[in-house]
Amino acid sequence: MKILVLDVYKDVEHRISKDTSGGYGTGNNFGDTLIPRLLKKTLKKVHDWSPMFVAYTISVLKKNGNQVTFSKELTSNFEDYDLYIVASSIVCCETEINAIKKIKSKGGDVFAIGPFATNQPKIYNDAGATVILGEPEFYFLQKKHYVEDLKKKIITFDHSFELDDLPYPDWKTIITDPKKVSKLFGNYSTIPMLATRGCPYSCFKYCVYPLQQGRKVRQRSPKKIVDEMEYWKKNMNIKMFVFRDPVFSINNKHTIEFAKELINRKLNVKYIIETHLRILDKELIKILKKSGLAAVKCGVESAHPEVLEDANRFTIEKDLQFKKIRELEKNNIQVSSMFILGFPTDKEETMDNTINYAKKLNTTYAQFSVWTPYPGTPIFNEYKNKIITKSYEESDQYNLVYKHNSLDKNIVRKYLDKAYRTYYFRVSWILKFVRSFIFA
Numbered sequence: 001m002k003i004l005v006l007d008v009y010k011d012v013e014h015r016i017s018k019d020t021s022g023g024y025g026t027g028n029n030f031g032d033t034l035i036p037r038l039l040k041k042t043l044k045k046v047h048d049w050s051p052m053f054v055a056y057t058i059s060v061l062k063k064n065g066n067q068v069t070f071s072k073e074l075t076s077n078f079e080d081y082d083l084y085i086v087a088s089s090i091v092c093c094e095t096e097i098n099a100i101k102k103i104k105s106k107g108g109d110v111f112a113i114g115p116f117a118t119n120q121p122k123i124y125n126d127a128g129a130t131v132i133l134g135e136p137e138f139y140f141l142q143k144k145h146y147v148e149d150l151k152k153k154i155i156t157f158d159h160s161f162e163l164d165d166l167p168y169p170d171w172k173t174i175i176t177d178p179k180k181v182s183k184l185f186g187n188y189s190t191i192p193m194l195a196t197r198g199c200p201y202s203c204f205k206y207c208v209y210p211l212q213q214g215r216k217v218r219q220r221s222p223k224k225i226v227d228e229m230e231y232w233k234k235n236m237n238i239k240m241f242v243f244r245d246p247v248f249s250i251n252n253k254h255t256i257e258f259a260k261e262l263i264n265r266k267l268n269v270k271y272i273i274e275t276h277l278r279i280l281d282k283e284l285i286k287i288l289k290k291s292g293l294a295a296v297k298c299g300v301e302s303a304h305p306e307v308l309e310d311a312n313r314f315t316i317e318k319d320l321q322f323k324k325i326r327e328l329e330k331n332n333i334q335v336s337s338m339f340i341l342g343f344p345t346d347k348e349e350t351m352d353n354t355i356n357y358a359k360k361l362n363t364t365y366a367q368f369s370v371w372t373p374y375p376g377t378p379i380f381n382e383y384k385n386k387i388i389t390k391s392y393e394e395s396d397q398y399n400l401v402y403k404h405n406s407l408d409k410n411i412v413r414k415y416l417d418k419a420y421r422t423y424y425f426r427v428s429w430i431l432k433f434v435r436s437f438i439f440a
């Protein structure tokens, strides 16, 4: 079968990722004054990859003997294909719907895949697509023929596959220049990587990751993860891996096995993880560093425990956060801390305090975004009648999309802009940034 896998994006000056926020996607629209605009334009050039479920889907489709083309836009010869698979997201939803309608107007068959279509299938059904609910790579792993399923609106399926049953994601088809995938932590050839899926933490009420991946952690064998890293090093000269697990190292034993395997194989590669500070201790940090850990992204979210508690965000004491971040830095591991403004109980004062706390932590990078109630998450029921935006694409995590008790959209944008402007325009941050790269 000739298949076109489409991963379309709206045309904006900031970076859009469909791989973040559990596959719903985010748009890094930092702000509208000079520094935030410079930052968002720069990020767009140095940090970009398609969702992992797309890379896995392509590899499975090829394994099944299909001829697969990947594109970020509807190609001029798009009518030549037997089947179209569209990667869904909230952040480019209307753009995807337009592409589906265009294909349908020419009589094409379309599957919509991914977490957003899984949770909001009607939007994609109404445009004419058949929605595959759940993890599409596993659907294609068990199904070789799709004609009957394309007559349905929604496809549900059970499977007993494990993550290790998947072939390696087909980054060769998707990534034309691995040097452009992520330069945030150095100018290395980079690709995304997966060790685990699923997250058991209490913030599942507003977080998208557990929606698609589940709250139970599924993990790949440490040996197979390192086998894959070795494969990419040999075949694409990859030197840096961005782990896309929602929380890397939930299982300490599994992580230590992985790190030891990586050390024993002497691959000499680096990697970046996203994790919860609670998980990290001195011993784990040491072994991860020895195995190549270059940078950690961690959610701090707010300076106010009561704001986090209200949103069911599990956190640790500020002093402990500070100590763990400094421990990482002492081991020359760069840190990117993530903060959220516009929580339901945030006020101007608490957002200001969060920005100041970020400056106090003074990590190599700080990311500020806006709290967003996402369709499909348990908390959305409380907010569905308070949504103030007209399009799904506005839910890019950089806009206030709901009626807040004390803040409005413009005030939150103002604080977001202020956060980026004042965080990155400081001598102490410039010194930290330079130092962290000298010793990395």
Ligand code: SF4
Residues within 6 Å of the ligand: 199, 200, 201, 202, 203, 204, 207, 208, 209, 210, 246, 247, 276
């Ligand atoms: S720790 Fe919370 S925010 Fe992070 S992936 Fe898990 S549920 Fe989501």
